[in-house]
Amino acid sequence: MKKVLIYITLKEGVLDPQGKTVQHSLNTLGYETVREVRVGKYMELLMEDDASIESQVEEMCEKLLANPVIENYTYTIEEVVTL
Template structure:
C-alpha cells in the first residue's frame, strides 16, 4: 500500500475569508504576532500499489479534490504502508 499526503491551498492572491477569520480570532485571544493565516485542506489517501499512482493522483486532484481555478495542490507519496 502507499499513503498519499495531499495539501490543497488557495492560490496566492485568492481571498481567504476563513484565514482572515482565524487571524482575527487569534488576535482577539491575544496572539497578535500572527501576521497572516491561510487555511487549506490536508488529505491522507491510502492506495493500493499501482504502477501509475502519480498519474492517478493528478487526475483525482484535477477532477475532484482540488479546484484548479483557485487552488494549488502538492503531495508526498509514502511507500510500503501496512494497513
C-alpha cells in the same frame, strides 16, 4: 500499499475569508504577532501500489479534490509499513 498525503491551498491572491477569521480570533486572544493565516485542506489516501499512482493522484486532484482555478495542490507518496 501506499499512503498519499495531499495538501490543498488557495492560490496567491485569492481571498481567504476563513483565514481572516482565524487570524482575527488569534489576534483577539492575544496572539498579536500573527499577521496572516491561510486555511487549506489535508487528505490522506491509502492506495494499492501501482505504476501509475502519480498520474492517478494528479487526475483525482484535478477532477475532484482541488479546484485548479483557485487552489494549488502538492502531494507526497509514502510506503505503508506494516508490522
